[in-house]
Amino acid sequence: MPAEPFTTVHGRAAALREDNIDTDIIFPARFLLITAREGLGRYAFHDRRFAGDGQAIAGFVYNDPRFRAAPVLVAGANFGSGSSREQAVWALHGLGVRAVIAPGFGEIFHGNCLRNGIVPILLGREVVTALMDRAEAGLAFTVDLAAQTLTVTGEDPIPFAIPRERRLALLNGWDETDQVINTHGADIAAFEAWQRRTQPWLHV
Amino acid sequence: MITRPLPSGAGRPRTLYEKLWDSHVVANRPDGSALLYIDRHIVHEVSSPQAFVALRASGRRLRRPETHLGVADHAVPTRERGGEIADPLARSQVAELEANVAEFAVPYARLDGPEQGIVHVIGPETGFTLPGTTIACGDSHTTTHGAFGALAFGVGASEQGTIMAAQCLPQQRAATMQVELVGKRHPLIDAKDMALALIARIGANGAVGHAVEYTGEVVSGMAMSERMTLCNMTIEAGSRIGMVAPDARTFAYLEGRRLAPRGELWDAAVAYWRTLPSDPGARYDRVVTLDVGTIAPQVSWGTSPDQTLPIDRTVPDPAAIADPVARREAEKALAYMGLVPGQRLDSVAIDTVFIGSCTNGRIEDLRAAAAIAMGRRVAPGVTALVVPGSAATRAQAEAEGLDRIFTAAGFSWRHAGCSLCVAMNDDRLAPGQRCASTSNRNFEGRQGPGGRTHLMSPAMAAAAAIAGRLADVREFV
Numbered sequence: 039m040p041a042e043p044f045t046t047v048h049g050r051a052a053a054l055r056e057d058n059i060d061t062d063i064i065f066p067a068r069f070l071l072i073t074a075r076e077g078l079g080r081y082a083f084h085d086r087r088f089a090g091d092g093q094a095i096a097g098f099v100y101n102d103p104r105f106r107a108a109p110v111l112v113a114g115a116n117f118g119s120g121s122s123r124e125q126a127v128w129a130l131h132g133l134g135v136r137a138v139i140a141p142g143f144g145e146i147f148h149g150n151c152l153r154n155g156i157v158p159i160l161l162g163r164e165v166v167t168a169l170m171d172r173a174e175a176g177l178a179f180t181v182d183l184a185a186q187t188l189t190v191t192g193e194d195p196i197p198f199a200i201p202r203e204r205r206l207a208l209l210n211g212w213d214e215t216d217q218v219i220n221t222h223g224a225d226i227a228a229f230e231a232w233q234r235r236t237q238p239w240l241h242v
Numbered sequence: 243m244i245t246r247p248l249p250s251g252a253g254r255p256r257t258l259y260e261k262l263w264d265s266h267v268v269a270n271r272p273d274g275s276a277l278l279y280i281d282r283h284i285v286h287e288v289s290s291p292q293a294f295v296a297l298r299a300s301g302r303r304l305r306r307p308e309t310h311l312g313v314a315d316h317a318v319p320t321r322e323r324g325g326e327i328a329d330p331l332a333r334s335q336v337a338e339l340e341a342n343v344a345e346f347a348v349p350y351a352r353l354d355g356p357e358q359g360i361v362h363v364i365g366p367e368t369g370f371t372l373p374g375t376t377i378a379c380g381d382s383h384t385t386t387h388g389a390f391g392a393l394a395f396g397v398g399a400s401e402q403g404t405i406m407a408a409q410c411l412p413q414q415r416a417a418t419m420q421v422e423l424v425g426k427r428h429p430l431i432d433a434k435d436m437a438l439a440l441i442a443r444i445g446a447n448g449a450v451g452h453a454v455e456y457t458g459e460v461v462s463g464m465a466m467s468e469r470m471t472l473c474n475m476t477i478e479a480g481s482r483i484g485m486v487a488p489d490a491r492t493f494a495y496l497e498g499r500r501l502a503p504r505g506e507l508w509d510a511a512v513a514y515w516r517t518l519p520s521d522p523g524a525r526y527d528r529v530v531t532l533d534v535g536t537i538a539p540q541v542s543w544g545t546s547p548d549q550t551l552p553i554d555r556t557v558p559d560p561a562a563i564a565d566p567v568a569r570r571e572a573e574k575a576l577a578y579m580g581l582v583p584g585q586r587l588d589s590v591a592i593d594t595v596f597i598g599s600c601t602n603g604r605i606e607d608l609r610a611a612a613a614i615a616m617g618r619r620v621a622p623g624v625t626a627l628v629v630p631g632s633a634a635t636r637a638q639a640e641a642e643g644l645d646r647i648f649t650a651a652g653f654s655w656r657h658a659g660c661s662l663c664v665a666m667n668d669d670r671l672a673p674g675q676r677c678a679s680t681s682n683r684n685f686e687g688r689q690g691p692g693g694r695t696h697l698m699s700p701a702m703a704a705a706a707a708i709a710g711r712l713a714d715v716r717e718f719v
């Protein structure tokens with residue numbers, strides 16, 4: 039589905055000082071029975087945000103009014119590992135997250151971010167730890183995808199990299215399926231003709 | 243003859259992964275990624291609804307409906323089959339899948355039919371999974387199919403929509419990693435122990451960015467079920483892709499399966515598949531060697547699969563961990579798991595046992611568990627489930643009398659599904675309950691909010707059921 043074009047993100051950053059925040063933590067499996075992709079923000083980090091009785095758990099960053107609507111998330115290594123569920127990304131998006139900074143990502147989650155208007159920013163662990171301090175101090179972060187820079191207000195920009203095709207798709211709000219079909223229709227047909235000839239058992 | 247431009251590097255020795263990649267490149271893209279052709283796609287009820295919605299919204303059809311296979315597995319009840327699903331959400335999710343596969347002409351393994359089961363169990367069982375193919379599924383354990391020498395990986399719902407409409411996916415080429423398994427294993431050490439020991443060594447993100455190929459005499463001596471367990475667990479080391487080169491055992495497993503090629507096509511396919519193994523002299527970006535002779539039965543103690551130790555050890559003391567990050571992770575895990583540093587692992591009492599999942603729900607797994615359960619009783623107060631990975635596995639187990647061994651020992655014998663691996667149906671831990679599990683993830687809340695999971699092999703889980711605590715299966719022979 040065509041997304042909104044990605045524009046520069048500016049605002050607070052929420053810090054989650056933990057490694058291995060998997061997609062089961064981001065979006066617990068029992069909510070996967072919901073088949074909508076909109077309105078999932080309320081389930082993001084559900085079991086970290088809410089106790090069994092539904093009360094907000096004090097101390098969790100998204101229960102802190104200063105960070106509730108933070109568009110940037112700074113997290114530990116291996117963020118988004120585990121299950122491929124795209125709901126994890128839809129829920130973060132629903133929460134208002136537009137950029138995630140971490141020293142490492144689960145690979146499927148990383149790809150899912152790029153397809154859903156969230157920029158995954160990979161930086162070294164020391165840099166990320168320093169950014170967590172800035173985030174907790176309430177400083178504003180700016181993510182400029184076109185320039186591929188992250189800037190904490192008053193500091194030097196930090197460069198990051200997103201592959202060109204992905205960056206253009208995000209900036210323009212292109213839909214991947216449309217892009218593939220419109221750009222490569224003839225290539226796909228040629229490939230299938232070749233495969234039918236050389237591996238006919240795949241085309242019966 | 244239709245010719246295709248040779249991919250760069252062809253002619254030099256290539257690894258299995260490179261051959262699979264090169265043979266599926268539809269187009270190279272300016273930023274170094276490629277458009278990859280997808281031969282096979284498996285669709286289940288939980289991750290596919292949004293992909294079908296997108297397809298319908300764009301007015302598109304499936305490019306090749308016959309290359310997809312639908313099945314309900316994640317949310318389905320396992321106590322009985324055939325009646326109405328009690329949970330209204332699960333019921334409507336299965337109904338939505340059935341409506342989608344009917345509308346888009348996707349072959350479907352009916353919930354009460356003989357081919358139903360977990361996506362990664364029925365793919366191989368039906369012959370849908372073949373060497374030399376690319377296979378995608380909206381599930382991270384799609385790594386499993388790599389055991390057949392396929393390039394198989396998990397995808398998100400948006401990617402599923404792209405595969406349905408275009409039969410292709412933009413992908414970034416991975417680095418390669420060889421995991422060589424050598425040595426002579428103890429007879430009660432299985433592929434699960436090896437996978438857990440490997441993950442404990444390289445870390446839960448130890449293989450990120452790499453396509454893993456398992457090699458060595460231990461792997462060539464393994465049955466397909468064990469190869470599948472190894473490949474299945476590869477995602478728990480952070481890699482989307484785990485593979486084993488196809489060989490005579492692979493072909494013997496597949497020959498005659500319903501969707502496998504037959505006659506001349508079979509011969510042609512086998513001739514092609516024999517060209518897939520990595521060439522002598524092919525280089526991997528990384529090599530890890532594991533001596534399986536030194537491995538004891540493994541059990542996870544924490545909330546990440548790399549927090550795993552041999553059963554004869556004690557719960558680690560975070561204070562003794564030098565790295566501050568690892569120390570904090572260990573403290574967090576012990577608090578969640580309700581464990582005390584220094585406590586013997588084989589003294590940890592459990593109240594639930596789960597034998598099943600796409601990691602360990604195959605007939606060989608059930609046989610290994612039954613061999614321990616035979617003539618023994620599940621400890622008082624312990625609830626133990628055996629959930630076959632597929633209807634066919636269940637039927638085979640019943641033909642062998644395994645179900646009677648389990649029920650006589652006090653295990654509950656179930657129908658096929660994901661069940662307590664993901665706790666989306668009514669098989670779920672209560673907060674604080676502790677489970678000896680043959681599944682693949684010990685994440686917080688994975689088996690139900692507040693539930694505590696210890697990962698292990700099928701024989702180890704059966705031993706835990708009998709002992710009522712984590713136990714060393716070597717003491718049960």
Ligand code: SF4
Pocket residue numbers: 316360361362381383599600601659660663664681682
């Ligand atoms: S058994 Fe578990 S890991 Fe396997 S497909 Fe089902 S939910 Fe996923």
